[in-house]
Amino acid sequence: MSNIIKLENGLENVEGFYCGATNVGMRPDKTQGDVAFIRSKVPCDIAAVFTSNTFQAAPIKHFQKYPQGFQTDFVLINAKNANAMTGQKGIEDIETIVTTLKEKHKVLNPVMSSTGVIGYRLPIDKISSAFDALDFNSKNSDHTARAIMTTDSFKKELAYKVELADGSSFNIAAICKGAGMINPAMATMLCFIVTDADIPKDDMQSLLHAGAEGSFNRISVDGDTSTNDTVMLLANKQSGIYDKEAFASALNKIMFELAMMILKDGEGANKLVAFEVKGAKSLEEAKTASMALSNSLLVKTALFGEDPNWGRIASTIGASGITCDDETLTIHYDDLLIYSSAFRELDKVREDKAYRIMKQDSFKVTCDIGLGDASFISYGCDLSYEYVKINAEYRT
Amino acid sequence: MSNIIKLENGLENVEGFYCGATNVGMRPDKTQGDVAFIRSKVPCDIAAVFTSNTFQAAPIKHFQKYPQGFQTDFVLINAKNANAMTGQKGIEDIETIVTTLKEKHKVLNPVMSSTGVIGYRLPIDKISSAFDALDFNSKNSDHTARAIMTTDSFKKELAYKVELADGSSFNIAAICKGAGMINPAMATMLCFIVTDADIPKDDMQSLLHAGAEGSFNRISVDGDTSTNDTVMLLANKQSGIYDKEAFASALNKIMFELAMMILKDGEGANKLVAFEVKGAKSLEEAKTASMALSNSLLVKTALFGEDPNWGRIASTIGASGITCDDETLTIHYDDLLIYSSAFRELDKVREDKAYRIMKQDSFKVTCDIGLGDASFISYGCDLSYEYVKINAEYRT
Numbered sequence: 206m207s208n209i210i211k212l213e214n215g216l217e218n219v220e221g222f223y224c225g226a227t228n229v230g231m232r233p234d235k236t237q238g239d240v241a242f243i244r245s246k247v248p249c250d251i252a253a254v255f256t257s258n259t260f261q262a263a264p265i266k267h268f269q270k271y272p273q274g275f276q277t278d279f280v281l282i283n284a285k286n287a288n289a290m291t292g293q294k295g296i297e298d299i300e301t302i303v304t305t306l307k308e309k310h311k312v313l314n315p316v317m318s319s320t321g322v323i324g325y326r327l328p329i330d331k332i333s334s335a336f337d338a339l340d341f342n343s344k345n346s347d348h349t350a351r352a353i354m355t356t357d358s359f360k361k362e363l364a365y366k367v368e369l370a371d372g373s374s375f376n377i378a379a380i381c382k383g384a385g386m387i388n389p390a391m392a393t394m395l396c397f398i399v400t401d402a403d404i405p406k407d408d409m410q411s412l413l414h415a416g417a418e419g420s421f422n423r424i425s426v427d428g429d430t431s432t433n434d435t436v437m438l439l440a441n442k443q444s445g446i447y448d449k450e451a452f453a454s455a456l457n458k459i460m461f462e463l464a465m466m467i468l469k470d471g472e473g474a475n476k477l478v479a480f481e482v483k484g485a486k487s488l489e490e491a492k493t494a495s496m497a498l499s500n501s502l503l504v505k506t507a508l509f510g511e512d513p514n515w516g517r518i519a520s521t522i523g524a525s526g527i528t529c530d531d532e533t534l535t536i537h538y539d540d541l542l543i544y545s546s547a548f549r550e551l552d553k554v555r556e557d558k559a560y561r562i563m564k565q566d567s568f569k570v571t572c573d574i575g576l577g578d579a580s581f582i583s584y585g586c587d588l589s590y591e592y593v594k595i596n597a598e599y600r601t
Numbered sequence: 602m603s604n605i606i607k608l609e610n611g612l613e614n615v616e617g618f619y620c621g622a623t624n625v626g627m628r629p630d631k632t633q634g635d636v637a638f639i640r641s642k643v644p645c646d647i648a649a650v651f652t653s654n655t656f657q658a659a660p661i662k663h664f665q666k667y668p669q670g671f672q673t674d675f676v677l678i679n680a681k682n683a684n685a686m687t688g689q690k691g692i693e694d695i696e697t698i699v700t701t702l703k704e705k706h707k708v709l710n711p712v713m714s715s716t717g718v719i720g721y722r723l724p725i726d727k728i729s730s731a732f733d734a735l736d737f738n739s740k741n742s743d744h745t746a747r748a749i750m751t752t753d754s755f756k757k758e759l760a761y762k763v764e765l766a767d768g769s770s771f772n773i774a775a776i777c778k779g780a781g782m783i784n785p786a787m788a789t790m791l792c793f794i795v796t797d798a799d800i801p802k803d804d805m806q807s808l809l810h811a812g813a814e815g816s817f818n819r820i821s822v823d824g825d826t827s828t829n830d831t832v833m834l835l836a837n838k839q840s841g842i843y844d845k846e847a848f849a850s851a852l853n854k855i856m857f858e859l860a861m862m863i864l865k866d867g868e869g870a871n872k873l874v875a876f877e878v879k880g881a882k883s884l885e886e887a888k889t890a891s892m893a894l895s896n897s898l899l900v901k902t903a904l905f906g907e908d909p910n911w912g913r914i915a916s917t918i919g920a921s922g923i924t925c926d927d928e929t930l931t932i933h934y935d936d937l938l939i940y941s942s943a944f945r946e947l948d949k950v951r952e953d954k955a956y957r958i959m960k961q962d963s964f965k966v967t968c969d970i971g972l973g974d975a976s977f978i979s980y981g982c983d984l985s986y987e988y989v990k991i992n993a994e995y996r997t
Binding site for chain 2: 257259260261287289290291292322323324325326428431432493500504514515516517519520522523524526527529531532544546549550551
């Protein structure tokens with residue numbers, strides 16, 4: 206048995222990690238950083254999950270040039286420029302920056318992560334100018350979490366202490382950014398997780414992958430997938446303590462909570478909705494239908510309009526191509542049965558109840574296909590005028 | 602050689618067809634019909650293409666209960682109620698209506714088509730009351746085309762005269778509705794095509810299918826697919842004239858033009874954009890990438906914002922999962938090269954040119970993958986505040 210205790214603030218809770226940010230002039234608002242770092246006093250094992258977009262950004266390609274099993278003690282992150290679709294030059298720009306870090310600041314195998322507009326070369330001199338401005342011994346998770354934001358309306362950081370039955374403990378903390386282009390496959394999100402747990406290298410990649418499947422890969426703001434999505438886990442082992450089950454629980458929890466924060470911050474979103482599809486013939490079919498619901502424009506606008514129109518839910522399931530039958534299908538909003546073959550027309554009483562459920566900040570839509578026993582939950586949000594505004598004006 | 606001549610108005614141009622509409626109280630605005638008919642004085646061969654949505658609406662199921670190769674002389678259409686997800690009762694309701702038509706009005710094998718809200722039983726008495734109000738010998742294509750509209754902002758009707766080399770001719774005309782839920786697979790659209798060409802029954806289904814592939818199955822307003830989509834072709838052979846190639850040209854043209862009208866009327870849409878993907882490894886990959894562009898929320902909002910941000914185009918291609926490489930990819934807006942590996946950053950001159958292209962009501966985005974010779978064009982539109990408004994408030 207383990208106990209997961211939420212801590213105040215973020216990365217500063219984890220033994221041996223330092224972090225901070227500065228503004229080098231890429232972001233007009235000088236009170237918010239645009240270049241940030243996370244450093245460990247000792248080399249870390251590292252695991253990462255990257256975007257499924259074929260056009261992986263330069264920092265991801267640069268990361269993958271390190272030999273398997275490499276260790277690092279430094280992550281450099283910039284906002285405002287994605288360093289994506291920049292070709293070989295984009296990778297060379299990172300190598301230039303990284304060489305400066307290594308030579309001047311005695312850093313081991315630095316890795317980089319970027320977010321922002323696609324198609325422009327990194328301003329190397331500006332970014333390198335950060336190294337003199339930054340205090341590499343600071344522990345300012347707040348500044349760091351704010352520096353990596355793009356269209357995010359609030360910073361995303363979390364920290365947990367994990368107490369094992371014998372009273373020993375380790376810590377895990379993370380910062381994260383993302384508010385749009387969010388789709389299975391972690392679109393336009395960056396997440397940096399650090400831990401002092403004494404986790405064996407071999408556990409890291411599989412646990413991180415499983416955690417992403419249960420969190421970032423189940424949310425959708427707009428069905429798009431970016432070139433830069435990255436989730437990294439850095440472990441410096443400083444606590445000397447580890448328990449696989451307890452660590453997995455804490456890792457899954459921190460990733461799930463951050464994914465929900467992204468969804469709540471979904472561009473222009475007001476509501477968080479869980480779409481559970483159960484009774485499907487296979488897990489793949491359950492997932493297909495659930496993700497179709499999270500991604501449907503007509504479902505999203507009906508959520509925004511608080512319109513208890515189950516027809517759009519049913520139509521989206523039917524359009525998803527999975528095996529289904531309107532005779533066996535049932536649809537619930539929270540605990541309210543809103544469709545079954547015996548009960549098709551929405552009477553005033555159920556419509557009023559449905560309307561009250563939809564008024565909430567979050568609720569659950571459950572579709573039981575009634576043909577099998579596979580289920581899947583994904584999480585979506587509504588689509589508002591604000592989404593259109595944010596994305597029509599993003600670059601300008 | 603044949604000559605396709607555009608005619609004024611719609612269905613009334615075709616020999617032996619009658620049409621009209623009336624308001625039976627389903628639509629509050631009494632000046633617009635809600636029940637319409639298309640009738641032929643002699644039995645017609647009929648071909649149809651229906652939605653790929655598993656939950657096909659009751660009128661589609663009713664149609665499919667007729668024996669293969671059946672003939673009809675009557676199509677009944679209603680707005681405001683989709684008769685979808687209504688189960689066996691929904692089909693029985695149609696049978697009741699159709700029996701009245703057959704017995705009282707000497708109609709042969711009437712077929713029905715519905716559009717509107719999902720999940721409510723048809724008001725049988727209201728709809729049947731139309732039969733006394735309608736003049737079955739009228740030729741009012743304008744009323745008919747208006748009666749089948751839902752969120753459409755303008756009626757859609759077209760008619761062509763096809764002159765063959767020997768001076769003989771036949772006519773083809775159509776009415777159509779659709780403005781949202783438009784995705785490959787003809788979402789929420791109804792289209793009724795009539796012709797007096799002497800087309801053999803055997804040509805009808807294959808030509809209609811090919812026409813849909815080149816038109817309605819290439820457009821996307823919002824990526825959703827409805828329960829009711831229907832394209833019907835009725836041929837009463839009254840002209841005695843036919844030429845397969847000439848007929849196919851005219852049929853393809855009428856369906857393509859109607860598809861473009863739907864897209865121009867896309868809910869809240871201001872721009873019509875062609876997305877050509879060429880140089881792909883296979884037709885399937887070209888189609889996947891092209892449709893991904895037509896469907897991407899981030900691309901659609903960038904179009905609305907007139908933001909020449911090719912990064913969203915590239916990112917969407919990369920996310921579509923097709924074989925691609927940023928070294929071989931090129932992107933054009935009309936004739937303007939906006940991305941190639943040698944030319945990644947958008948300078949002021951090209952950005953200004955791109956901006957002027959995007960200001961147009963319609964333009965073309967061409968993505969050459971540079972890895973093969975397969976190509977596909979699809980057609981999309983921008984996503985505006987108005988789309989969200991229309992779809993948040995649709996049912997209320």
